[in-house]
Amino acid sequence: xxxxxxxxxxxxxxxxxxxxxxxxxxxxxIVHSLSLSELEILAPGVLGVSADGRIAFxxxxxxxxxxxxxxxxxxxxASSAQIRRLPAHTLLxxxxxxxxxxxxxxxxxxxxxxxxxxSWLAKYTFPQEKKFASxxxxxxxxxxxxxRSLRCGTTTAAWYGTLHVDATDVLARTCVKTGQRAFVxxxxxxxxxxxxxxxxxxxxxxxxTNKWLDDFEALKCGDRVRPIVTPRFAVSCTxxxxxxxxxxxxxxxxxxxQTHLAExxxxxxxxxxxxxxxxSYAGVYRDHGLLTPRTxxxxxxxxxxxxxxxxxxxGAGVSHCPVSNFGLDSGVCDxxxxxxxxxxxGLGSDVAGGWSMSIVEAMRSAIVASRVVGHVKHAAAxxxxxxxxxxxxxxxxxxxxxxTLGGAKLLDIDSTTGNFAPGKEFDALVVNLDAGGxxxxxxxxxxxxxxxxxxxxxxxxxxxxxxxxxxxxxVAGRRVVGPSGERVDV
Ligand SMILES: O=c1[nH]c(=O)c2nc[nH]c2[nH]1
Numbered sequence: 001x002x003x004x005x006x007x008x009x010x011x012x013x014x015x016x017x018x019x020x021x022x023x024x025x026x027x028x029x030i031v032h033s034l035s036l037s038e039l040e041i042l043a044p045g046v047l048g049v050s051a052d053g054r055i056a057f058x059x060x061x062x063x064x065x066x067x068x069x070x071x072x073x074x075x076x077x078a079s080s081a082q083i084r085r086l087p088a089h090t091l092l093x094x095x096x097x098x099x100x101x102x103x104x105x106x107x108x109x110x111x112x113x114x115x116x117x118x119s120w121l122a123k124y125t126f127p128q129e130k131k132f133a134s135x136x137x138x139x140x141x142x143x144x145x146x147x148r149s150l151r152c153g154t155t156t157a158a159w160y161g162t163l164h165v166d167a168t169d170v171l172a173r174t175c176v177k178t179g180q181r182a183f184v185x186x187x188x189x190x191x192x193x194x195x196x197x198x199x200x201x202x203x204x205x206x207x208x209t210n211k212w213l214d215d216f217e218a219l220k221c222g223d224r225v226r227p228i229v230t231p232r233f234a235v236s237c238t239x240x241x242x243x244x245x246x247x248x249x250x251x252x253x254x255x256x257x258q259t260h261l262a263e264x265x266x267x268x269x270x271x272x273x274x275x276x277x278x279x280s281y282a283g284v285y286r287d288h289g290l291l292t293p294r295t296x297x298x299x300x301x302x303x304x305x306x307x308x309x310x311x312x313x314x315g316a317g318v319s320h321c322p323v324s325n326f327g328l329d330s331g332v333c334d335x336x337x338x339x340x341x342x343x344x345x346g347l348g349s350d351v352a353g354g355w356s357m358s359i360v361e362a363m364r365s366a367i368v369a370s371r372v373v374g375h376v377k378h379a380a381a382x383x384x385x386x387x388x389x390x391x392x393x394x395x396x397x398x399x400x401x402x403x404t405l406g407g408a409k410l411l412d413i414d415s416t417t418g419n420f421a422p423g424k425e426f427d428a429l430v431v432n433l434d435a436g437g438x439x440x441x442x443x444x445x446x447x448x449x450x451x452x453x454x455x456x457x458x459x460x461x462x463x464x465x466x467x468x469x470x471x472x473x474x475v476a477g478r479r480v481v482g483p484s485g486e487r488v489d490v
Contacts, residue, residue, distance in 0.1 A: 011049045011082075011426065011477050020051040022078040023477075027069060028086025029454045030058065032094050032419040033405045036339070039397035043454035047092065048078050049426045053477025058420045089434045089448045091461060094419050095155025095181075095427035095475065096359035097407030100258070100298040100319035100348025102160040103171050104129045104138075106145035109352040113327045117264040117353075118235075120328055124352070126194025129162040129187075138167035142174045145351075149180065150481055152358040153470045155427040156181040156407070156417060158258055158296055158319070158348075160230055163187050163199055165212040172216060175225045179480035181427065183256055183411065185230030186212045188245060192236045202241035206248065213252060223416075224476065226256065228296075233260035234271045234284045246289025256294040256411070258319075259285065262307070263299035264330045282307040291316040294412050298348055299324075300338065301331035308341035317344030317410040320402065322365035324353030334373050335366065335394060335402075346407030347399075363399045363462050370394040396462060430472035430483075431461055445469060 011024035030045035044063060048056040057076045061068045073079045086092060105125060112124040131137050149157050159175070159182055161168035168186040175182035188205045189198055199205040209229070216227045229249040231237045237245075249255040262268055262281050271281045278284040282303065285291050293315030300311075300318045311318065320335050330353075338345050347362040348354070354362070374391035381387035394402075408418025417427045437443030445466045448457060461469065473481035 010479065011053070011474065022048040022056050022076060022081045023051040024049045024084055025073065025078050025081045026084045026086060026092050027061070028090055028092055029457070030092045030420065031400075031454070031458050032058075033397070033401040034419065036398055036401050036406070037395075039400060041454050041458065045092075046072050047420060048076055048081065049477055053426055055420050055422050055424050055426050057422055086430065087432075087434075089432070089457065091429075091431040091433070091458060093429045093431055093461075094404045095417065095429060095473065096153045096403050097346060097411070097418070098149060098154045098157040098349050098357070098359050098362075099296055099346035099407045099410050100160075100321055100350050101149065101157050101357070102351055102353075103142055103145045104132050104160075104162050104167075105352035106148065106357070107141055107352075109357070110355050112352070113329075113355070115328070117267055117328050117330060118270070120353070122194060126197045130194065130197040132162040132164050132167035135166045135170060138164075138170040142167075142171045143178070145357075146171075146174045146178050146180055148357050149349075150178060150473055151470070152356075152360070152467050153429045153473055154180070154349075154357065154359055155429075155473060155475045155480075156411065156413065158183040158185075158228060158256075158411060160185050160187055160232075160258070163189065163193075163197065163208075165208050165215065168212055169215055169219075172219060172221070172225055172227075176219070176221045179475050179478055180225075181413075181417065181475055182225045183228040183258070184216075184225060185228040185258055187230050187232050188241060189232045189236035190238050190241045198236070202238055202244055205241055206244045209245065209248060213248075213255075228256040228258050230257075231259050231290065233267070234275060234281065235267060239275070239288060242285070242288035242290060249292070249294075250289065254292070254294060256296070257290055257292060258296040258298070259290065261285065261297040261300050262302040263325070264328070265302060268302050280304065280307050280310075282310050285316075286310060286314060296346075296410055298350060299330065299333065301325055301333045303338075305337075305341070308338055308343060311338075312342040315344075317346065319346055319348035319350075319410065320366060321348040321350035321354060321362070322369040323356055323362055324348070324350035325369065326365060327355050328353050332369050332372050332376070335370055336373065336392060339398075344406065344410045345402055346410035347402045358467065359403050360462060360465060363403050366399050366402060367394055367396070396459060400462065425476040426474055427476065428474045429470050431465065431469050432471040433457055433460065433465065433469055435471060436468045
């Protein structure tokens with residue numbers, strides 16, 4: 001499809017230049033995270049986006065005082081900007097961040113949830129991933145996965161591809177073309193793969209990874225789509241490959257790294273057999289130079305206190321994937337313990353271990369998972385005092401932080417995205433809570449009533465909305481999903 005940028009699809013276009021004029025001003029209910037515990041609800045609020053796609057200002061307006069908006073526009077030199085008044089029952093939110101998702105697995109999402117991890121990999125995952133040896137297959141499937149992710153409001157994704165250099169190149173190009181902010185990884189594995197789905201040696205895997213990184217540089221897609229070094233997990237990588245990838249990430253200027261850690265008990269036992277000299281599964285990655293402040297570790301369900309301390313001390317962070325942890329019956333991650341240990345945490349859909357691309361679904365499941373952890377601890381507590389202090393479940397504000405600013409911190413892009421702090425790029429969702437049908441059709445995912453205030457509308461977004469409610473998606477000021485859900489070609 002031909003490249004097309006319409007005036008209405010761009011509220012600005014991010015560049016590194018000096019601040020530019022304010023192009024668009026949104027007026028309505030604005031919600032974003034200031035920190036783990038602070039959710040700011042501006043009802044009403046006003047947010048200005050510069051012509052360069054960055055957030056120029058965001059502030060509260062005094063309800064019922066129209067002069068307040070005029071004063072804000074004058075103060076910010078925005079009187080000639082386009083004003084977008086958001087209707088009632090509409091929220092302006094920062095874009096969602098999926099810190100762990102497998103693009104080739106999109107094709108079998110929703111199937112296979114009767115098998116545990118290692119059998120599931122053998123039966124579903126490796127046979128499907130193998131098909132991406134064909135570039136044509138990748139060209140057909142990857143746009144579907146990335147568009148679905150954008151449609152669910154994911155403005156940044158950390159994608160796993162497959163072993164194949166060519167197909168992973170297609171994935172990166174798809175992210176560039178569709179406008180999603182992304183990290184894209186060529187998967188590496190030199191043992192314990194499926195039939196015909198394993199690299200012949202550590203050396204070959206490293207040669208291919210270097211080639212893929214060289215190709216990536218040649219794409220010249222700037223910072224918005226970046227490579228991420230991707231050893232699949234310790235089960236499928238020899239020590240030689242793990243160390244080689246750790247060295248490569250360091251030598252190439254501190255590249256991001258992603259892998260899986262301690263998802264399932266059988267997997268943990270297997271890793272113990274494969275790496276008897278390491279202190280723990282987390283220790284395997286540390287011993288091979290893979291725990292850095294730019295490392296994203298998916299799952300982390302079965303960790304000890306010492307492992308959590310190790311993650312905190314190395315700066316490596318966790319992608320919490322609750323939907324997948326339920327889907328593959330892997331266990332329940334204690335996110336509170338990770339946060340208390342000072343670990344960075346974001347949310348991951350982990351399609352297709354997870355059955356949904358939606359980080360909103362991940363938020364709901366994160367709340368449920370955290371409550372389950374609390375009940376289990378409560379039941380195990382030996383006295384009433386211990387039971388009372390057993391656990392504090394994740395709050396709504398904390399969970400939204402994990403889905404946005406927490407994910408940005410985990411990926412080390414929080415100076416660019418994650419909330420609406422001035423200077424960041426405008427990655428945002430317009431959420432229409434009236435979407436899906438007429439008021440009396442019974443077809444709406446969300447029904448808003450007169451008694452619902454802004455906080456309650458936001459709570460309904462988290463607990464009962466679906467992708468029909470996400471009417472517009474912006475990345476760096478560019479609209480990548482349109483008002484009625486159509487894709488804007490970029
Ligand atoms: O949920 C998961 N999905 C995967 O593809 C995978 N590979 C290793 N470990 C994994 N866990």
